Amino acid sequence: MNFDAVTKFYDYLPKLEDLKNILYPQQQREFVLLFAEELLEVETANKWIQQFSLKYQVQSGEKLKSIEEFPHHIANITNLLSTQSHKNLTLVVLGGGTVGDFGGFVASIYKRGIDLIHIPSTWLAAIDSAHGGKNALNVGSVKNQVGTFYPAKAVILVKELFASLSQDPVRSSLGELIKIGIVNSPSLIEFMKDTEAKPEDYLWELLPQAIMAKMNIALQDPYEKTGLRQQLNLGHSLGHVLETLCGWPHGWAVAQGLYFSLHWSLEKKIINKESHSDIYNFLQRFFAEKQSPQGESLPKLTEVDFLKVLAGDKKKMGNNTINFVFIQQLGKVVIEAVTEQEMMSEARRQGWL
């Protein structure tokens, strides 16, 4: 499979004919649209959606990713597409992260796989989740328990969508942008350091660079076999705990994970003091440490809950190792195996517990 999706940038939602010509010039092709219902409230998106005779509307959110809901959805989709040959069918997925995860999974298993185009509608999806070919559903309380590696043929980035949706990019996605900068794009961080503009005013311009930095890593290890792709998990060990226990938005939780990794890296002498201060000061411009995006302080976390999330709801806890991503310098991270107990101790030392 080819993980190197065609990536296109548009000011406005492209005409269906243009979308077709990107991948299928001169070919017959049927498009079916899967879209998040909140886009009906965006006038231009609503109008665009009406072009599709085959379309399926879903509600964004974790419930969409529940495996328990899946039989119902796939029966509806099967019914919708029952007159279509799957041979020339492409699923267009318009929405944010959960819709992308759901739609990617559907495309990967419907008739053993049909073509997929992602049109992310949130900054978080545009920066991160629409790229790299991973999708997932949840099983009970276990997030992302099932899924596939199934790259889109194309990812379409539409400026208008991000402008028209009321989103706070700092809260929802800036953590992922800065993460990829630290992992693999120092110049992206340098740009952000040097500008006094607000992120919402330059995020669109930084998108190509951020996506390329991510894909440079993902393409070297698309199926997560060599461990190289795990670099992209920087900030995610603690991030996942905070997302689950505090309900903080993904990007914000990852940003907290960046602080955590940064401090631990200094403690382990993986990063020098100067680089540590440099990155620390940079993070502080955007994220208040140990606070919610609304400025509320960290809720009381118990060690049992913390360990439970860390261990992925495993019955036996505390004996497993985590491939933790440490920061050596801007543009260079290193992965080291640590035990869950070591991570707990560090969380205690840093005052998260």
Place this chain on the structure above:
Amino acid sequence: MNFDAVTKFYDYLPKLEDLKNILYPQQQREFVLLFAEELLEVETANKWIQQFSLKYQVQSGEKLKSIEEFPHHIANITNLLSTQSHKNLTLVVLGGGTVGDFGGFVASIYKRGIDLIHIPSTWLAAIDSAHGGKNALNVGSVKNQVGTFYPAKAVILVKELFASLSQDPVRSSLGELIKIGIVNSPSLIEFMKDTEAKPEDYLWELLPQAIMAKMNIALQDPYEKTGLRQQLNLGHSLGHVLETLCGWPHGWAVAQGLYFSLHWSLEKKIINKESHSDIYNFLQRFFAEKQSPQGESLPKLTEVDFLKVLAGDKKKMGNNTINFVFIQQLGKVVIEAVTEQEMMSEARRQGWL
């Protein structure tokens, strides 16, 4: 992905340690067994099953393949494996076709894919379905609507299993064996012509040749992109209709499809009279045309039902084309697009309707 699974032949079920050494010498590895409950009644299999501390028992049959049942199963499996790291986990699937389809799908999506070993327990699975990396589940009445291409790392063929299960290979699987012979292994057919032994006495010896003949084709077009792999659908258009409407076993239904393709190929002058008679006489040694395996004559089929199954339960019927596999000579088939209406006319001409 590598579709060329390690294929091994054993007289008895290999020790777990031997199984491990085939794929993972010197490596740490956890095996989890998915098995069909009827194997508990086979003493040696039962004893073998007890070796596994991680195991999940299922009932064979189409119900297992229902997407509606899937959330329940995957929740159980998630719970069973909650203390395991998926990184060194291999799913061993012991059972026939439906268990293999279910297990292959589970392996392909659990944590985005874990290693898979097939140990087929029926002749049909041993000859055909365990090889080539296809799996599927059903959505409502639509068979094999979702699934993945996900090859096993190894397929283990165990003589003892086939000897100990009470199976009638002629009814259940011989159609697939002869199909692959006609498509790609004339010497397999010549061998069967020349011997007076019963199929059950030489099926085991023919297995390697039959598997190789199938895989030679599957490996040239693993994802069914070029159409080459469709050669393996010989006999399956009518076969699928008979399986659905008459409830005839898969292999037997495919055998009826071989007759159908053979006669149509003569009508279209794709095969010459001599080759037609030759193959016709051969088929008659094993399969009574237009009869069930028990010798009951063909039930009354209506054109509406026939077309409905043919069209895959599509709402609009009769306008679609089928890539029909015709027989040119032993070892050579040709694919031609026909309309559903043309296939209906031919079915009428041959007296199936």
